[in-house]
Amino acid sequence: MLISGPPTRTIWRSDAGCGDAVEIIDQTRLPHEFVVQRLTTLADAVEAIAVMRVRGAPLIGATAAFGLALAASRDVSDSALHAAAERLIATRPTAVNLCWAVQRMLARRSLGRGRSDLRGRRGAEPCHRPAGSDVVAGWLATVDWGTALAPIFAAQQAGLDVHVWVDETRPRNQGASLTAWELKQAGIAHHVIAGGHLMQHGEADICIVGTDRTAANGDVCNKIGTYLKALAAFDNGVPFYVAAPGPSIDFTLADGGRIPIEERDATEVACIQGRDDSGRVVSVRLTPEGSPAANPAFDVTPARLVSGLITERGICAANRSALAALYPERNAT
Amino acid sequence: MLISGPPTRTIWRSDAGCGDAVEIIDQTRLPHEFVVQRLTTLADAVEAIAVMRVRGAPLIGATAAFGLALAASRDVSDSALHAAAERLIATRPTAVNLCWAVQRMLARRSLGRGRSDLRGRRGAEPCHRPAGSDVVAGWLATVDWGTALAPIFAAQQAGLDVHVWVDETRPRNQGASLTAWELKQAGIAHHVIAGGHLMQHGEADICIVGTDRTAANGDVCNKIGTYLKALAAFDNGVPFYVAAPGPSIDFTLADGGRIPIEERDATEVACIQGRDDSGRVVSVRLTPEGSPAANPAFDVTPARLVSGLITERGICAANRSALAALYPERNAT
Numbered sequence: 001m002l003i004s005g006p007p008t009r010t011i012w013r014s015d016a017g018c019g020d021a022v023e024i025i026d027q028t029r030l031p032h033e034f035v036v037q038r039l040t041t042l043a044d045a046v047e048a049i050a051v052m053r054v055r056g057a058p059l060i061g062a063t064a065a066f067g068l069a070l071a072a073s074r075d076v077s078d079s080a081l082h083a084a085a086e087r088l089i090a091t092r093p094t095a096v097n098l099c100w101a102v103q104r105m106l107a108r109r110s111l112g113r114g115r116s117d118l119r120g121r122r123g124a125e126p127c128h129r130p131a132g133s134d135v136v137a138g139w140l141a142t143v144d145w146g147t148a149l150a151p152i153f154a155a156q157q158a159g160l161d162v163h164v165w166v167d168e169t170r171p172r173n174q175g176a177s178l179t180a181w182e183l184k185q186a187g188i189a190h191h192v193i194a195g196g197h198l199m200q201h202g203e204a205d206i207c208i209v210g211t212d213r214t215a216a217n218g219d220v221c222n223k224i225g226t227y228l229k230a231l232a233a234f235d236n237g238v239p240f241y242v243a244a245p246g247p248s249i250d251f252t253l254a255d256g257g258r259i260p261i262e263e264r265d266a267t268e269v270a271c272i273q274g275r276d277d278s279g280r281v282v283s284v285r286l287t288p289e290g291s292p293a294a295n296p297a298f299d300v301t302p303a304r305l306v307s308g309l310i311t312e313r314g315i316c317a318a319n320r321s322a323l324a325a326l327y328p329e330r331n332a333t
Numbered sequence: 334m335l336i337s338g339p340p341t342r343t344i345w346r347s348d349a350g351c352g353d354a355v356e357i358i359d360q361t362r363l364p365h366e367f368v369v370q371r372l373t374t375l376a377d378a379v380e381a382i383a384v385m386r387v388r389g390a391p392l393i394g395a396t397a398a399f400g401l402a403l404a405a406s407r408d409v410s411d412s413a414l415h416a417a418a419e420r421l422i423a424t425r426p427t428a429v430n431l432c433w434a435v436q437r438m439l440a441r442r443s444l445g446r447g448r449s450d451l452r453g454r455r456g457a458e459p460c461h462r463p464a465g466s467d468v469v470a471g472w473l474a475t476v477d478w479g480t481a482l483a484p485i486f487a488a489q490q491a492g493l494d495v496h497v498w499v500d501e502t503r504p505r506n507q508g509a510s511l512t513a514w515e516l517k518q519a520g521i522a523h524h525v526i527a528g529g530h531l532m533q534h535g536e537a538d539i540c541i542v543g544t545d546r547t548a549a550n551g552d553v554c555n556k557i558g559t560y561l562k563a564l565a566a567f568d569n570g571v572p573f574y575v576a577a578p579g580p581s582i583d584f585t586l587a588d589g590g591r592i593p594i595e596e597r598d599a600t601e602v603a604c605i606q607g608r609d610d611s612g613r614v615v616s617v618r619l620t621p622e623g624s625p626a627a628n629p630a631f632d633v634t635p636a637r638l639v640s641g642l643i644t645e646r647g648i649c650a651a652n653r654s655a656l657a658a659l660y661p662e663r664n665a666t
Contacts, residue, residue, distance in 0.1 A: 197632030274617025284607025288364035299530030
């Protein structure tokens, strides 16, 4: 991605300083501040994942892989690496890429490579449509081109005139804060919205969302609120596609009901961060003192509501047999 | 309602000072500050409705009626009153109670009386169920007991153990700010949530929402996001009731597709108000500079998703014949 000029990734090996280090864009500071944070230890990587300086299943996986590499640079023993792996996997229970990346690292002890570029080209297929789309995730969720936004960027590069309705994505407002910022950087027309009635009025031609874990039957676990948008898309005949990288598909789970749903700190519902009149970025409380909040971070969209899964191997139907045919080597279990 | 002790309404005739005046709770300051604002002119009433110091269809109607009375206290000529009525009706196009109240005032030139107490007793019927509910509006939307919350208060008074999942209700967060505050004042157990996946998990027994205008066929126009909750309730077999006062039913509209949807200032999506660390109530910007937002304030829930309408005359099915039978005198048109 081009950020105010130079190509930028969401995580990269640091050239500066001595010793091993990686750098990330601190996504808790966007869209108001662009801050790069340096990670030099396993603890740094664990913290960055837990408080969501990095977020989005693929980027969490990549950060965990780097975290394991940072741990290995200090102690390469099997016991140390397994302890580090357990610590990383425990940070966020829902996104399966995290576990996948860490286990892959343990098995291969080498850094994996991103696949988002491939997904972008595949994803352009359902975008050969005239108008806008309702989008939740973007490149900040991955290493470079994002999952749900990759088809949008591909469509833009192919010369299509795209407009994106960006759902603000409560409670952390990643849509309003991050997706809008990404689209603005890319020069793609968009509007931030709250709610999904535009689909009732024929103002969305396609809906594309990401996924943190997809079960073997095509049930899709993604940021909470996704299920409601899927219902609206289905009710109005709007195609509903899920950008589902192979590592986000969990063939060990028969259906989405078995996916663990992360319960995050209720403060994320009760408070919100923004820029005040003086330009300062502050957190403000929305709820009355003493009113408790609940914060399940994900929901599960049943496969029956999903028009198709956009993978790095092509688009497939959201059902067991189509997924099994696309990933025969992973379906032995 | 009891607010920190004394019984309080949302709007009342002022005893203090000289001349005609009414006072309101300034709802833009809740839940962090309890501020009473005095309205002495038509312009005050118009401003209070437009910037949502008062909100909720019944209270908007009551405020408009008082606004007309304030106008009449200065100039009682027909032309002045009709000009005042037009100004009031233009403030908010969707809530039909506004138009109803103003026209009623013009016809009778007397203040109407609230009906929320009756709705509360009727609404207790669907609440004879064991557990919680997903609720959007409350007494702040009316003069005293609210529409959607009236059944909850009635259930509480009947000794039922009620827990309410309060949807935060974007973009103005009336749920997180106002409904949570009302429930806390009433001592009713509740949690603020963002999103509707609790219905998938059997954690909601009933869903009750308000309405700004209900068409003759039972289509329900309410705060944006209601349609998505109705879809989720329907998909999971959760009864979905609408607290629909008679004045909110518009027998002149055949279906919900004809209800005008108010497009409010995009700032309401881009910015949000809360209390900062120092206790100051501030507005903060959520979206990147230069990212536009869209803010349709309402959506329409098709009657097929509605289990029943709770009216002051009882509960009725959301269809043309049931509504016509319940309000025969209004169905002559």
